[in-house]
Amino acid sequence: MPRHGKNCTAGSVYTYHEKLKDSRQSGYGSKKARLGKDSLKEFDSCCLTLQPCRNPVVTCDGYLYDKEAILEYILHGKKEIARKLKEYEKQKIKLQQDEAELKHTEYEAKVQKFVEKEKMIVTQPIDPFHKNKNASPSVSNMIHGKDNKLPSFWIPSLTPDFKPTLLKKPDEKVKCPMSGKPLKMKNLIPVKWTFIKDNDSRSLIAKQNRYVCAVTNDILGNTVSSAVLRTSGSVVTLDCVEKLLKKDMLDPINGKKMTEKDIIPLQRGSTGFAAGADEKLDAKKHGAAMMA
Numbered sequence: 001m002p003r004h005g006k007n008c009t010a011g012s013v014y015t016y017h018e019k020l021k022d023s024r025q026s027g028y029g030s031k032k033a034r035l036g037k038d039s040l041k042e043f044d045s046c047c048l049t050l051q052p053c054r055n056p057v058v059t060c061d062g063y064l065y066d067k068e069a070i071l072e073y074i075l076h077g078k079k080e081i082a083r084k085l086k087e088y089e090k091q092k093i094k095l096q097q098d099e100a101e102l103k104h105t106e107y108e109a110k111v112q113k114f115v116e117k118e119k120m121i122v123t124q125p126i127d128p129f130h131k132n133k134n135a136s137p138s139v140s141n142m143i144h145g146k147d148n149k150l151p152s153f154w155i156p157s158l159t160p161d162f163k164p165t166l167l168k169k170p171d172e173k174v175k176c177p178m179s180g181k182p183l184k185m186k187n188l189i190p191v192k193w194t195f196i197k198d199n200d201s202r203s204l205i206a207k208q209n210r211y212v213c214a215v216t217n218d219i220l221g222n223t224v225s226s227a228v229l230r231t232s233g234s235v236v237t238l239d240c241v242e243k244l245l246k247k248d249m250l251d252p253i254n255g256k257k258m259t260e261k262d263i264i265p266l267q268r269g270s271t272g273f274a275a276g277a278d279e280k281l282d283a284k285k286h287g288a289a290m291m292a
Contacts, residue, residue, distance in 0.1 A: 077174035
């Protein structure tokens with residue numbers, strides 16, 4: 001390709017660069033983008049507010065939340081579940097009433113049919129030479145109460161296949177917004193950060209390095225895998241866990257005995273260059289394809 005091949009307009013070939021340029025200008029085709037560091041949350045940020053936690057708590061799956069935000073989420077979830085349960089109970093009562101009314105209507109129809117059959121039995125002689133005075137001379141289709149029925153068969157509520165949308169019974173458990181597993185207040189574990197000791201007088205949010213490992217004093221960040229100890233709530237690096245803590249399985253802060261479940265890996269973000277945990281750094285938006 002010549003030096004100025006991208007700006008060439010006299011070529012006989014529809015180049016790949018021209019196709020991408022036309023796709024961006026016209027809005028056709030799928031769009032891809034690589035997420036940077038600014039699009040991903042920090043390891044010490046709440047999964048709901050995306051801000052550094054004031055009073056951090058962690059779930060058993062390692063997702064970090066601010067205590068105020070997650071308690072508000074749980075309370076709102078319980079209110080929403082109560083509202084959906086109330087609507088479901090109303091629907092259940094209405095369905096039972098409709099079923100009882102349908103049975104009653106079927107019973108009345110059977111009784112009416114039986115009465116009509118009984119009336120067809122002739123108990124008096126019929127005079128064929130005299131006209132029945134009780135016979136109705138009208139040929140209108142609006143008699144016998146049919147004028148109260150809507151003839152508009154095209155209305156959705158009158159079509160035979162029309163049925164109201166039925167509500168399903170809602171799940172009575174509040175789910176974690178990240179893992180989707182049941183979430184309870186008693187399962188939230190308080191987290192105790194170990195602040196970095198430096199001469200920086202800036203606020204905590206303005207600092208790039210805020211916390212260190214409670215044992216080795218290594219700086220924590222998105223590039224460092226860390227874990228929370230359930231017994232003390234302290235945060236340590238996974239290297240410290242593998243090399244030091246797993247030998248005796250004792251909490252170095254309070255000396256309590258630990259198990260494998262007491263070591264909770266902290267779900268962290270990514271650096272923008274490499275994904276961490278379940279983060280996906282590639283964003284894609286599908287659009288209409290442009291055929292060349």
